[in-house]
Amino acid sequence: MRTATVFCRLLGLQAIRITGYQFHTDALMLLFDVESRRGGLRCGRCGRRHRGGSYDTRPARLWRHLDLGPWEVYLRARLRRFRCSRCEAVVTEAAPWAEHASTFTREFEDVVSFFTQQTSKTVVSRVMKIAWPTVGTIVRRTVARRGTPLSQRKLRRLGVDEISYRRHHKYLTLVADHETGQVVWGGEGKSAQTLDGFFDALGEEASKHVELVSLDMSAAFIASIRRRLPHATVVFDPFHVVKLANEAVDKVRRAQVRALAGTADTSALKKTRWILLKAPENLRPEERYQLSLIGKANRPLYRAYLLKEALRAVYAARTGSAARRRLEDWLAWAHRSRLPPFVKLARTLRQHFEGIIAAVEHGLSNGRLEGLNSKVRLLSHRAFGFHSADALLALVHLCCSGINVPLPSDQRPLTEPYALIA
Numbered sequence: 001m002r003t004a005t006v007f008c009r010l011l012g013l014q015a016i017r018i019t020g021y022q023f024h025t026d027a028l029m030l031l032f033d034v035e036s037r038r039g040g041l042r043c044g045r046c047g048r049r050h051r052g053g054s055y056d057t058r059p060a061r062l063w064r065h066l067d068l069g070p071w072e073v074y075l076r077a078r079l080r081r082f083r084c085s086r087c088e089a090v091v092t093e094a095a096p097w098a099e100h101a102s103t104f105t106r107e108f109e110d111v112v113s114f115f116t117q118q119t120s121k122t123v124v125s126r127v128m129k130i131a132w133p134t135v136g137t138i139v140r141r142t143v144a145r146r147g148t149p150l151s152q153r154k155l156r157r158l159g160v161d162e163i164s165y166r167r168h169h170k171y172l173t174l175v176a177d178h179e180t181g182q183v184v185w186g187g188e189g190k191s192a193q194t195l196d197g198f199f200d201a202l203g204e205e206a207s208k209h210v211e212l213v214s215l216d217m218s219a220a221f222i223a224s225i226r227r228r229l230p231h232a233t234v235v236f237d238p239f240h241v242v243k244l245a246n247e248a249v250d251k252v253r254r255a256q257v258r259a260l261a262g263t264a265d266t267s268a269l270k271k272t273r274w275i276l277l278k279a280p281e282n283l284r285p286e287e288r289y290q291l292s293l294i295g296k297a298n299r300p301l302y303r304a305y306l307l308k309e310a311l312r313a314v315y316a317a318r319t320g321s322a323a324r325r326r327l328e329d330w331l332a333w334a335h336r337s338r339l340p341p342f343v344k345l346a347r348t349l350r351q352h353f354e355g356i357i358a359a360v361e362h363g364l365s366n367g368r369l370e371g372l373n374s375k376v377r378l379l380s381h382r383a384f385g386f387h388s389a390d391a392l393l394a395l396v397h398l399c400c401s402g403i404n405v406p407l408p409s410d411q412r413p414l415t416e417p418y419a420l421i422a
Contacts, residue, residue, distance in 0.1 A: 007032065011065060011073065012107060012408050015096045030073045031062075034097070041093045043084040044100035054080035055090055063098050064130075065105045066408065072129070075105065099141050106145075107408055113142040114405040117398060120382045140394040146403050150202050153177065153184055160215040160225075161369040162190035165380050165392055172389060173198075174376070174396070176369055178214070183372060183400040188389035195224040214364050216240040217352055236355040237366035238315045244348070245308040246277050248341035252304040260298075268297040276305050279312070300339060307334055307342050320361035327356060372400055 004018040011032070020033035041050040057080050065073040075097060084091045097105045104112075108128075112135060115124045121135040128135075157178035162171045171190040175198050176183050185201060187194045199207055207229060214235040215221050225234060253269065253276060260266045272294060275287045283291065295302040310330050317323035327349070334346035349356060359365060379395050386392040397403065 010068065013065075013075075013097050013105070016075075028071050030068065030071050032073070032075050034075050034077050036077075036096050038096055041080060041082055043087060044079075044092045044094040046084065046086050047094060048084060048086045050082050050084065050093075052082065054093075055082045056080070058092060061103075063095070063103055063105050064108055065097075066108050066111060067129075099145065102141060104138065109138045109142055110405050111407060112138045113398060114407055116395070117405065136391045136394065139398050140390075142405065143394050143397045143401075143403065146405065147397055147401060150184060151206065153206075155184065155202070155206065155210055157212045157364065158184075158210055158214070159366050159369040160195065160213060160221055161366055161373060162218070163373045163376055165376070165386060165389065170389070172376070172393065172396075174369065174372065176372055178212075178364065178368060180402060181368055181372075182402040183396055186393045186396055188393075190218070190220065192220040192224040195221055196228065199224070199228040212358075212362060212364060214359070214366050214369075216366065217244075217348070217355075233358050233362070234355045235358045235362060235364045236352055238359050239365065239367070239370070241349070241356060241359075242308075242312055242315075244345055245311045245342075248339075248345045249276050249301075249304045249308050251341040252301055252339055256298055256301050265297055268293050269301070276301070276308075280309065303337060304339055304342060307337060307339070314356070315360060317360055320357055323360040324357050327353065375400060 004021075007021060008016065008018050013034075015037050016034045017037050018032050018034055022031040024031065041054065042048065043050065057078050060076050060078050063075040063077075065075055067073060077095065079095060080093050081090055082093065083089070092100070094100060097107075099106065099109070102109070112124060112128055112130070115127065116135060116139055121132055124130075124135050125132045130138075155177055159176045159178055160173065161176075162173050164170065165172050171188075173187050173190050173194045174183055175185040175195075185198045187197050208231070210229055210232050212233050212235055213225050213229060214237055215225070216237050217240060222234065225232065250273065253273060257266065257269055260269070268290075272290065275283065275291055276294075278287070291305070294305070307330070310326075310333065314323050314326045314330060317326055331346050331350055334342040337343065376392075376396055379399060380386060380392060383392075383395070398405075
């Protein structure tokens with residue numbers, strides 16, 4: 001077997017021809033002169049085939065490839081230039097082993113991206129012997145190459161939520177597919193304009209197939225969805241609805257503590273915050289006893305607790321009609337409860353009545369989004385924060401959008417080593 005053929009198989013590259021090689025022993029570096037075995041020219045930007053001849057030939061360039069043990073491997077080649085009719089500019093031909101404007105082979109970038117899915121960029125930069133910012137650049141190219149475009153996704157059930165990624169009110173808006181559990185889009189900010197960017201990228205035709213959208217009661221998101229998806233059903237996340245009731249209970253508790261300050265009745269309200277917010281099935285015996293004391297000593301606060309539990313019971317209904325009756329009864333009770341926080345909450349929930357019932361009818365919530373948010377926070381903490389939203393979004397797409405990065409060893413058949421020398 002020829003030496004060039006042996007090296008070509010060791011490198012694991014396709015559609016190339018090795019025309020020469022050099023060993024730099026002092027630097028532990030292998031340098032291979034290569035050329036493409038493909039006929040014709042392709043634009044490095046758009047990939048279009050060029051029928052004519054070349055414009056000129058660029059000086060030799062280097063591409064970093066996967067190491068062979070302690071040896072760093074580089075490919076060297078001269079690429080031709082020509083005028084692309086689609087780009088309407090003089091462009092460099094596409095190299096079959098690398099992306100346009102990249103100084104690394106695709107196999108090298110796949111390994112870097114695989115490790116980045118598992119650990120921090122600092123570890124990856126040390127193992128792969130590249131600069132820390134280069135890891136982020138490679139991740140962005142991998143996401144663009146291996147990610148599924150929005151136009152190719154069949155989106156019917158979406159979830160929208162925001163997450164804080166830095167102090168001083170720095171937010172990301174994430175859109176996920178409930179059917180696959182994957183992040184399909186992300187943008188900086190949490191305004192209606194941010195979510196409009198998703199619908200612009202999705203396109204008017206694909207937007208027509210969206211049936212359900214779950215979200216919290218963010219006015220900005222609601223306005224964008226009502227405007228861009230008038231046919232879709234809006235579902236309000238049960239967790240955020242019950243959270244509003246918990247906040248109303250706590251406001252009533254604090255108002256009662258202030259009103260009864262200096263009296264003997266305040267002793268029954270001490271250390272009751274978490275007891276009032278807990279679900280009844282999670283209360284310990286001593287907490288149940290303290291809750292019964294509240295029912296005897298402070299009727300307004302106990303009424304607030306019962307209102308909160310009655311709202312939770314709406315989501316325990318088996319059918320949408322039963323949930324509708326329970327919510328109507330709850331709104332009437334809250335309006336006449338003489339508890340200002342719950343009167344205000346009743347007005348808010350009446351405005352979003354249909355979205356609350358839709359959560360029961362379709363069994364949809366933002367729980368999947370909350371799980372993805374936890375993973376995004378882990379990615380942010382693992383990197384000790386990000387200076388820009390673009391870097392974090394690229395990592396989110398790499399780790400949370402279903403991108404499967406293959407390793408070179410995945411192509412090797414499973415064979416017992418001893419079977420080869422038997």
